[in-house]
Amino acid sequence: MVGTEAELEVGNVGHGGFCVGRLDGRVVFVRHSLPGERVRVRITEGGTGDRFLRADAVEVLVASPHRVEPPCPYAGPGRCGGCDWQHASLPHQRELKAAVVREQLDRLAGLDVEGLVVEPVEGTGADDGLGWRTRVEFAVTAEGRAGLRRHRSHEVEVVDDCLIATRPVIDSGVLATSWDGCSGVDVVDASGLEEAVLVPLHADGTAGADPTALELVGFEDWEHGFEVSARGFWQVHPGAAATFLAEVVELLDPVEGEHALDLYCGVGLFAAGLSDAVGESGHVLAVEADAKAVDHALDNLAEHANVEVRQGRVDAVLGQAARGGIRADVVVLDPPRSGAGRRVMGQITQLGPRAVAYVACDPSALARDLAVAEELGYLLTDLRAFDAFPMTSHVECIALLEPAGEAADAEVDEDAEGDEDAEGDEDAEGDEDEETARRAP
Structure with missing residues (x-):
């Protein structure tokens, strides 16, 4: 069924960055959607004998009031898999996460934490959700370009920026450097260092110097x-x-x-x-x-x-x-x-x-x-x-x-x-x- 498209109503949020819908009685885990939306989906995983399918929302027919334009141009169906909720306002992202925690504790432990909310961590990213990630492992293409993997895939989305990373991570030059012979590169922006450090991950499984x-x-x-x-x-x-x-x-x-x-x-x-x-x-x-x-x-x-x-x-x-x-x-x-x-x-x-x-x-x-x-x-x-x-x-x-x-x-x-x-x-x-x-x- 991969590649099949259909329209469906999106229900509750699920644990893992998707919402849940049904297609001909079968459960579908839909990324890039929000609860209450009507969307056109494209199946990305699953066949006629599977208990559930995975899909991307490729067109929004009736949008949630909490939907926003993703700040990152690489976010969206088939693109970078590093983020799940760029299409949701930041307050709603936290509401979705709280709903997941409440559902998991109710279902798996029988605990009622109905009043739980998800609080921001003060500082960078608290207001806009950007510029907070101090450690990033970038993947590298066969041509030596650094990027980030697509969702549930080994394919690499080559990027020229990552908006959730701190500026020292990007300013390290990792995305402008050719990494021939590498499978990846770690970039670390530690609070006690003046500049971010880079650790290349070689294709043979070894890594470069791992500084303290x-x-x-x-x-x-x-x-x-x-x-x-x-x-x-x-x-x-x-x-x-x-x-x-x-x-x-x-x-x-x-x-x-x-x-x-x-x-x-x-x-x-x-x-x-x-x-x-x-x-x-x-x-x-x-x-x-x-x-x-x-x-x-x-x-x-x-x-x-x-x-x-x-x-x-x-x-x-x-x-x-x-x-x-x-x-x-x-x-x-x-x-x-x-x-x-x-x-x-x-x-x-x-x-x-x-x-x-x-x-x-x-x-x-x-x-x-x-x-x-x-x-x-x-x-x-x-x-x-x-x-x-x-x-x-x-x-x-x-x-x-x-x-x-x-x-x-x-x-x-x-x-x-x-x-x-x-x-x-x-x-x-x-x-x-x-x-x-x-x-x-």
Whole structure:
């Protein structure tokens, strides 16, 4: 059916940057559309025997009042796949993301967070959704031109600008340089560097020199510098790290002398904040599997004598630590997109912390883990969502979990205003698509 065109009515937003419609009784995931629109679609994936189809809206017959002209000329059907919602006003983008989070938590965890809103991350991009992405991996064509991949494709859209990237990323010259012999190039605009750095990714699978970048994080009267590999993980929005750290510390409210866990600690962002909060009489155990990130964490936390950094899988380290009699008053859980999983959630709850702050980049993984936590006696008592990725479908959530006995009278604040296994991520996405198709109106 690929290439077939038809008219249809667009329904609710789905998890993944599309809206849901029906064609002859079959579910269709429609990109470049908005709820309530009537559009002409072109099928991009699927056949007569498939449970659902994917399509692009190639013509808008009845437009949503929230539709705008995409600011980027490369956004649209068959073009760059880096953004999902450039055709929606920024406030409506956040409404769509909030709807996705609410639906996922309701369906997968039975949780009602009806009043949830998605809040902007203050700073660059908060008002127009542009100029915020500090880390971009560009793909390279066979001719050596840099660009961005099209949606669900290996094809490269050659571009001369990327409006969601920071200007230092573009001013690095990455899009004007010939990258013969490369499959891609990473560009990193770290807050502690004067210029963006470029790391070529060679066609033979090797990479160029991977320099250490310096990221500076500060909020209120707290500030810290973090070394991180240019190709390592760091939040791509310049205001995200400080926003998330401040929110986690506020939710957990650590006090002097407490014991804390920072799981999937990366280069030590949350561990540093926890360390200062629990003081010299407290203790922080930071756990990370990636060896290079651990090296940076050891350097970043060298002056924090109350922090212990351990390398290894979180479940393995937690099992060993539990046998050694570890205690935990508060926990920060910042897993990869696939989530923490039942085993890790079980290990955390067995330690009996008074509070767990869960930082989630995928609402479906968060919902699955929250459902497990409730089975094990921990309830969701607070939830905030942040738009750290404007123009895309991604949303960051920070959830507070507390023991059921202490949280029985607590409710999620309805007035709030606003990567261990990539294969596992793909499987989860496939499962999500199937479930969305089954539940589509």
